[in-house]
Amino acid sequence: MLIFLITLGFFLVVVLSMAVGYIFQKKTLAGSCGGLATVGIEKSCNCDNPCEKRKERERIAALDQNSISVKNI
Numbered sequence: 637m638l639i640f641l642i643t644l645g646f647f648l649v650v651v652l653s654m655a656v657g658y659i660f661q662k663k664t665l666a667g668s669c670g671g672l673a674t675v676g677i678e679k680s681c682n683c684d685n686p687c688e689k690r691k692e693r694e695r696i697a698a699l700d701q702n703s704i705s706v707k708n709i
Contacts, residue, residue: 686694
C-alpha cells in the first residue's frame with residue numbers, strides 16, 4: 637500500500653506541475669519531430685471525400701484564420 641501511495645503522489649506532482657506550466661505559458665504539449673507536416677501530409681485525415689463534420693471544422697478554421705488576418709492588417 638505504501639508503494640501505491642508513493643506512486644500516486646508522484647503522478648499527482650507531475651500532473652500538477654504540467655498544469656502550472658500550461659497556466660503560466662499558455663502552450664500546449666507538442667512533439668519534437670514536427671509531426672505529419674514533415675512528411676508532406678497536411679492533415680491527419682488524408683481522405684479525398686471528408687465527412688460533413690470535418691468539412692464544417694475546416695470551414696470554421698478557415699473563417700477564424702481569415703478573421704485573424706484581417707485583425708492584423
